[in-house]
Amino acid sequence: MKSEMNDLMVLYPDKLWLDLSDQEQQTAWQISAQNHYSNPAARWNAYLNCLCLNAFLDWLKEEPDLGETPKVWPSDYQLPSIWEFVNGTCLTVGELRLVLIPSDKSNLTEFRIPQEWVDIPNWVANYYLAVQINLEENWIGIWGYTTYQQIREKAKYDLMDRTYLLDEEDLIADINVMWVAREVCSVQKPELKMLPELSSVQIEKLLKQLDHWTPDLPENVSEQEWMALLALDQGRQDLYQKRLAKHKGNLVAYSQPLVNNLSKWFQNVFEAGWHSFDTLVSSQQNTLAVQFRSDATLNEVRVKGAKLIDLGMQLRNTAVVLLIGLTSEIDEKVSIRVQLHPANEEVYLPPDLKLLLLSGSGNILQEVKSRSHDNFIQLKKFKSPPGKNFSLQVTLGDISIKEDFMLEKLVG
Numbered sequence: 001m002k003s004e005m006n007d008l009m010v011l012y013p014d015k016l017w018l019d020l021s022d023q024e025q026q027t028a029w030q031i032s033a034q035n036h037y038s039n040p041a042a043r044w045n046a047y048l049n050c051l052c053l054n055a056f057l058d059w060l061k062e063e064p065d066l067g068e069t070p071k072v073w074p075s076d077y078q079l080p081s082i083w084e085f086v087n088g089t090c091l092t093v094g095e096l097r098l099v100l101i102p103s104d105k106s107n108l109t110e111f112r113i114p115q116e117w118v119d120i121p122n123w124v125a126n127y128y129l130a131v132q133i134n135l136e137e138n139w140i141g142i143w144g145y146t147t148y149q150q151i152r153e154k155a156k157y158d159l160m161d162r163t164y165l166l167d168e169e170d171l172i173a174d175i176n177v178m179w180v181a182r183e184v185c186s187v188q189k190p191e192l193k194m195l196p197e198l199s200s201v202q203i204e205k206l207l208k209q210l211d212h213w214t215p216d217l218p219e220n221v222s223e224q225e226w227m228a229l230l231a232l233d234q235g236r237q238d239l240y241q242k243r244l245a246k247h248k249g250n251l252v253a254y255s256q257p258l259v260n261n262l263s264k265w266f267q268n269v270f271e272a273g274w275h276s277f278d279t280l281v282s283s284q285q286n287t288l289a290v291q292f293r294s295d296a297t298l299n300e301v302r303v304k305g306a307k308l309i310d311l312g313m314q315l316r317n318t319a320v321v322l323l324i325g326l327t328s329e330i331d332e333k334v335s336i337r338v339q340l341h342p343a344n345e346e347v348y349l350p351p352d353l354k355l356l357l358l359s360g361s362g363n364i365l366q367e368v369k370s371r372s373h374d375n376f377i378q379l380k381k382f383k384s385p386p387g388k389n390f391s392l393q394v395t396l397g398d399i400s401i402k403e404d405f406m407l408e409k410l411v412g
Contacts, residue, residue, distance in 0.1 A: 015173050016142035018055045025135065028054065031361055035080040038243035039213040046083040052102040052131050053089045055140050063179075068094040074233065076360050077259050077389040077406040081240040085230060086116045090125060097125040098145075098178075104133045108143055111171060112163040115223065118151055120231045121192040127178055130171060144171030145178055162223065195228040203235055211242040259389065262326060262334065263408040265303045277304030277323065302327050308343055309394055309401055319343040320353070322394060322403070333385045334407055338392060339378040340370075349374050350396060357382065358391040358402075365390075 028050040037043040053072070060070050072079065073090040082089075088101045099117050111130040117123050128151065130143040146166055155164035172178070198206070206229050209221055217226055229235045260271050268276060303326040310319045325337040340355045342348060349370040357366040357379050368377045384390060389406040 018140040020138045038247040042084045048102045049089050052100050075387040081236050084240050086114050088117050098127040099125040100129050102131040108132050111166045115162040120227045144173040198228050212246050259404045259406050265305050274305050274307045277306045333383040335383050337381050341376045354395040356393040360389040
């Protein structure tokens with residue numbers, strides 16, 4: 001425990017104080033690097049939000065009376081497209097919505113809430129938490145919280161940086177009061193003024209006007225148009241991708257999906273490069289079809305997707321097929337089976353070929369490696385709930401290919 005944190009705990013006993021380890025800081029920095037952002041300010045914003053989110057979720061796990069599992073809104077995989085533009089992270093606990101707003105300023109005398117979290121109808125929360133992060137002393141402090149109603153009644157609006165301001169004394173210091181209020185009172189949905197609906201022509205125009213980072217909105221884009229675009233998940237993702245493409249100077253990257261949505265596979269909709277299993281094997285993989293269909297563990301698989309991956313043109317047998325089988329479960333989770341097979345009528349995989357399952361934060365969850373005469377390798381079957389993301393990585397020597405995946409709630 002750091003000396004400064006000890007002093008603050010004595011001065012402010014009602015506030016929540018959390019330790020922050022060097023490993024937690026390194027992990028958050030690596031995650032912000034893996035997700036990519038168009039400018040240093042956005043990456044730093046993502047880093048602070050990732051630290052804040054992870055620490056707060058770890059603390060919530062220790063709360064015995066919470067009752068319900070907190071969830072990231074709208075989902076883990078969509079966080080980069082929010083942190084690229086706005087400071088803050090939304091969590092839901094049942095019907096309750098709260099937004100964490102971190103700051104690394106050494107002296108917090110006021111709480112600044114970005115306008116988007118207050119004025120975009122589907123972003124609005126019941127509670128907003130002021131979070132201070134001290135990277136030198138390695139601690140996080142929850143200075144207090146406010147409600148949506150208090151923001152509307154007491155906050156001042158700063159036109160320069162488009163934030164709502166509350167003084168520190170306007171915050172409720174003890175966040176346990178928030179949990180008590182949740183138990184005593186039913187969760188109320190705030191009444192909001194709706195944003196204008198954007199036509200497809202307006203969306204395309206805004207994407208062109210906003211495709212590069214600037215500290216302020218362009219003069220020809222209104223606050224209402226900006227927020228209406230961010231409120232659309234697809235519009236926000238498209239703008240995020242366009243900014244990344246412009247930053248990298250690689251327009252081809254924009255045409256590639258950042259994350260493969262496995263939920264769409266159940267409607268037979270596959271991202272670029274992926275095919276239904278039957279489509280791929282009918283075109284070239286007769287040996288593969290025999291191996292896959294004879295596997296008893298895959299007899300009940302409802303959806304099968306496949307992708308041909310080339311790990312190196314200089315070697316004859318380094319093209320492989322990544323196969324994924326999906327089965328929906330009664331608890332809304334999806335059971336996932338992953339296999340890697342040789343392609344181009346080869347019988348065996350190249351030796352020392354690795355297949356890895358990575359968590360959304362990049363940690364290795366499973367790893368298998370081929371031997372000299374393996375005609376396929378596979379991961380242990382695993383389940384994924386809606387809203388979670390994961391990655392599969394295929395590695396041979398210095399060559400590594402990573403595919404990112406997520407699941408939305410299945411319909412029907």
